[in-house]
Amino acid sequence: MALSAPEISTSGAQRYAGRWTHAIARRAFVPMTSEQVQELLTGHAVRLAQALAAEEFSAEPAREVGRALVEANLTEPDTLGWSLRALTEHLVDDVVPGLALPDQAARLTRLQAALAEGFAWALRDRTFAQQERISRSAWEARNEAEQALRDSEARFRAVFSGAAIGIGIGDLTGQIVDVNQSFADMLGYSRDELRELNVSTLFHDGDAPGIWELYEDLIEGKRDRVRIEKRYFRKDGSELWTDLAVTLIRHDDGRPRFTVAMVQDITERYALQQRLRFQALHDPLTGLPNRTLFFERLEAVLQDREHDRRVGVCFLDLDGFKAINDALGHDVGDQLLIVVARRLAEAGAGAGHLVARMGGDEFVILVEDVDEEGTAIEVAESALRAVADPVYIGANQLAVSASVGVVDRFVTEGTAADLMKAADTTLYWAKAEGGRGRWARYDPERAAREATSTALAAALPAALARDEFVVEYQPIVSLGNGGMRAVEALIRWQHPTLGLLSPDQFIGLAEETGLIIRLGQWVLERSCAEAGRWHKEFPRARLMVSVNLSARQVSDPEIVDQVAGALRHSGLPPDLLQLELTESALMAPGGEPVRALRRLASTGVRLAIDDFGTGYSNLAYLRQLPIHTLKLAGPFVDGMRAQDPASVVAERIVDALVRLAHALGLSVTAESVETLEQVERLTALGCDSGQGRHFGTPAAPATIAELLRSAEMPGG
Amino acid sequence: MLGRDHEPSDIERRRTMEQSRALPTEVDLSRPSAARVYDYFLGGAHNFEIDRQLAQQIAAMTPNLADTMRAGRAFLRRAVAELTRLGVDQYLDIGSGIPTVGNVHEVAQGINPKARIVYVDIDPVAVAHSRSILEDNPLTAVIQADVRDPAHILSEARETGLLDFTKPIGVLLAGIVHFVPDSDDPDRLMAALRDAVPPGSYLVISHSTYEDQPQEMLDAQKLSARTATEITLRSKAQVSAYFGDWELLEPGVVHMPLWRPDSPDDVDDQPERFGAFGGVARKPAAG
């Protein structure tokens, strides 16, 4: 049989596979190149042909081909149809041309049947397998997702039940759905009890305004989170302070679903805060409100500007507290402060006033409503009375007093700081008035004056540096011949905003601040320089310059050097310089001034006592001093007026003084000479020279030079 | 006391953003899945009634679509075979679907048995399925992730330990980028992926288009909205831009069957009827 069998044609098999490929490759997805498909199908064609032509027929290879088609993913139903048809139509012609077996038709039918069976079985198996696989995958994926969900639920449960923080879940009606044990414990209810409640029953009278509006916003979805401090009542009625955060949970599409509240018990923290706040606002020694609290209250009063409200402050300070502390020790001092604090509190608090300790021995009473008549003064007086009762501390009986500065004003008149500054100033006035147990009331005008002085004093050094001072000269004229014998140097301040200031407006300040030393030296040098120039130009006039020395300058060890220096620099002969000193400058204790005066006199300058007769000069002492001139104080000359009966007395005094001076070998200059009549009388009394408006007001150096020039002219 | 609140609008915005990035937490088998519909078109049985219904609906409207999918799969096969022959031995296949046959690892490992592949898909069923199939293949791994979160994909891919990010990687985005709407800024996503791999790496993209398409094809695309995501058709220029400055391999971005066919006979008379562009590009050396 085998010998008679026609050969399998390889090219024929390829042709057959080509048709096959062409028919099916585009119908199904094949994970191969078309070449690979054709190669595969060529193999199948050969196997089918071999099976057909085999001596011992078996349809099994066709079954395998059917299965192999499925395995190659050639699963489209058309594929099967074509494959079956091609078996009868093309296999013999293409692959085993000429084959003619007796049972050939039956064989082909059996091959067809086997291929179809193989294909169907394989497809069925594959479908089952794939279906099973995808179902299992779906199941696994779902399982995994559910497991993840269960895990996260379990985690959530663990967090929920184990959290120290209270957690509660509420629905949109406010009904509590669930709470954890911590929340229940905080409120003192059981979880079941809480699950019966609506959040609105947890309302607290002390809830901050707007809390419930916030909650409404939340459940309406207008906000996603609210965080507040809120109070609750526990079941037993006690109070619970919490830090509460409520979060809105939404559906996937954004609709509000429920709310989750996280609650932290901050009751202790809150109590501590309250305690700390109390401590921050009270004085530990006396228990009185401290300055912080005082200012808080004062600010609050000052904010209340509705009506024309007046507020008063009494600023009180114990007299001589430092001495008590030093003498009896700080313990006694502290005890005293405690007693005073208690008494003030009793006196003030009874009337509804805030009494605070500002520090040290300073207390302040806030009188929230006062009238213009001085209600605040009544408060100050009652405080003084309260303090004045003797205080017994251990074995000591202390007589204590205090001073009070009282300020009352409209709330609209300035800030708390202004008010307290005024109170401080006023307390200072009360103390300065010299006594103990006094009060002073604020006087805005006085304060303004003092403020001006303070400002001027502060501006002095800069003014000196900026050369804002000028010196003017007032003639001193011989009463004998009417000639100008000297000029007094008078300092002026050319203030940039206040205009020309006279010495009485700033010399006192310069003395207080000590600037007088530098200012005095400046005047000395300037005057000597000027006088030196006059002397050079008009040597025959022998014009003397008279310069004031303050008490501080006299006691300055360098004064002699300064005077000598000024003379040296200016070339002014010493006897053309006169230094004017006040009686008080001479009366300093310890004999220092005498020594200074001697040394000054030894330089050859002349010395004069200014304003003589206003102090209490010891005449005997006067004798010992190297003085050349007395300048009679203005009031004596003022008193010498015609038609005034008192002028007789004045005249006698001047007469006596002139005689005394002359007896001591001193010359006399009268100040404040204003009228011709005064000139005549003074001349009659033997007074040597005069100074005053009658002879000329203080003038610029050029004016003096002018006078000297005209005096030199013949007939001048 | 309420100062710590956020503006509601802010929260709203963030919430929706977070949601869009979250992976599906539930497996909803009552909706068709793109991966399973695709499998059906490829002749697989990894699908359910709901998937087949949709597939038949689509097929009734446009008989071409099944061809398109087969052509897409064939394009991917040719591209991977080509890259593996060029020496690429590691792949990141994003949107890998349900591997019935002709999977990337089969193609690549058929040429280079040491080739490693990391599959990424968003569909939890597809991921579970891939895992069950690849159980015995130690050179593959499967990640459930969203292509819109490239940072997540890259960190998970690194975690598998299969890919060496200092060596060229074949990044495969076959039939997936059209699932990313413009509002998710696909340009940015593509740039992030391009930046993550070293020079010498390749990018393979196939993407559906409206260019040269008949109306019924376009209508069919709308049906895809019934699966998890809608399809966004894009122009050749837009698809080309996804390759950035990488060098396109010949013949560039073309209708899929035109991309290096196995033989000229394989090319259809109307290659545009498949409605999708394919292209492959190589990352140039830095600088």
Ligand SMILES: C[S@@+](CC[C@H](N)C(=O)[O-])C[C@H]1O[C@@H](n2cnc3c(N)ncnc32)[C@H](O)[C@@H]1O
């Ligand atoms: C059409 S299939 C492509 C399969 C395969 N890459 C191919 O070309 O033969 C698209 C796949 O992308 C997946 N997919 C869709 N959107 C995705 C996303 N945002 N992130 C990751 N995968 C996504 C689907 O689950 C589906 O398996």
